[in-house]
Amino acid sequence: MxxxxxxxxxxxxxxxxxxxxxxxxxxxxxxxxxxxxxxxxxxxxxxxxxxxxxxxxxxxxxxxxxxxxxxxxxxxxxxxxxxxxxxxxxxxxxxxxxxxxxxxxxxxxxxxxxxxxxxxGGMDGMPISDGHIVINMGARLVSVDGNTITLTHTEFEILAYLMQNKGIVITREQLISRIWGYDFYGDEKTMNSHIRNLRAKLGSRGSCIVTVIRSGYKFVEEQL
The missing domain is CATH 3.40.50.2300 (Response regulator)
Structure with a gap:
């Protein structure tokens, strides 16, 4: 319960x-x-x-x-x-x-x-990784270059969704539907705030989350 x-x-x-x-x-x-x-x-x-x-x-x-x-x-x-x-x-x-x-x-x-x-629920599965950022879906843990970082529920969901769709542009509407569903009452600035906080927590790896003007965001792998 x-x-x-x-x-x-x-x-x-x-x-x-x-x-x-x-x-x-x-x-x-x-x-x-x-x-x-x-x-x-x-x-x-x-x-x-x-x-x-x-x-x-x-x-x-x-x-x-x-x-x-x-x-x-x-x-x-x-x-x-x-x-x-x-x-x-x-x-x-x-x-x-x-x-x-x-x-x-x-x-x-x-x-x-x-x-x-x-x-x-529904978080089992293989870890998601680009070689620098690793997401343990079952434990809901994220590490960057071997160091564990603390993300909010929403930041975790955004990062996981973007990394699951590496290289693909995800629109703000898709992210909103994925994270909040139909009853979202925020606006574009709400999403921008979460993305900004997420990038800051990822440190030097935050540049992996790229803003695509007038479209949305995508996760881009850095070269190892």
């Missing part, structure tokens, strides 16, 4: 989310402030985090940052603002997706299901 941490300071909203999750068969942990959220995450094996931004004691940005220091678990951010800077900051801190309040609980449940299916 997947365990989900719900971090929301509004009692009614938190209870609604929990009711939907429990109805869908998930085990749920709850926190009404950022301090409790970090404590619960550190003491439990959590498969996904639903995280509000405006929280008492420790805000959602700080909670996201702390989780990302130790884990690539999927994080869905909830925000009361549709400000583009908020969503981009969330992605830069390692969030995988976000929803603006008010939102449909069923849309949230669809996102949860999609992330958990990708995170916990």
């Amino acid at each position: 997947n365990k989900i941490l719900v971090v929301e300071d509004e009692d009614i909203l938190r209870e609604v989310i929990m009711d939907y999750l429990i109805e869908d068969g998930y085990q749920v942990l709850e926190a009404a402030d950022g301090e409790k959220a970090v404590e619960l995450f550190q003491s439990n094996s959590v498969d996904l985090v639903i995280l509000d931004i405006v929280l008492p004691k420790v805000d959602g940005w700080s909670v996201c940052r702390r989780i990302r220091k130790h884990s690539s678990v999927p994080i869905i951010i909830l925000t009361a603002r549709s400000d583009e800077d908020d969503s981009l900051l969330g992605y830069e801190l390692g969030a995988d997706d976000y929803l603006v309040k008010p939102y449909s609980p069923r849309v949230l449940m669809a996102k949860v299901k999609r992330f958990l299916e990708k995170y916990s």
Whole structure:
């Protein structure tokens, strides 16, 4: 049974989310402030985090940052603002997706299901490698020149999909469909932010991800 941490300071909203999750068969942990959220995450094996931004004691940005220091678990951010800077900051801190309040609980449940299916299943198979970057699909680990790096769920999915299609131009629409599905609410800047973060984590090998103007991206192998 997947365990989900719900971090929301509004009692009614938190209870609604929990009711939907429990109805869908998930085990749920709850926190009404950022301090409790970090404590619960550190003491439990959590498969996904639903995280509000405006929280008492420790805000959602700080909670996201702390989780990302130790884990690539999927994080869905909830925000009361549709400000583009908020969503981009969330992605830069390692969030995988976000929803603006008010939102449909069923849309949230669809996102949860999609992330958990990708995170916990269907990842067996031979490692993917270009000689420098190696992806262990089963363990969801990535190494660059022998050094393990930490990627978010979304960054991992983008890299794996591009490397599985080496040399082929993948459109932004294809990437969006692959990662988020039909219920994606971001825009081109969202994808750009994830690609920028991914390149930075790949270091000198980040140049393998090439932007194809007005088309999308492709992974290009470097010469050994």
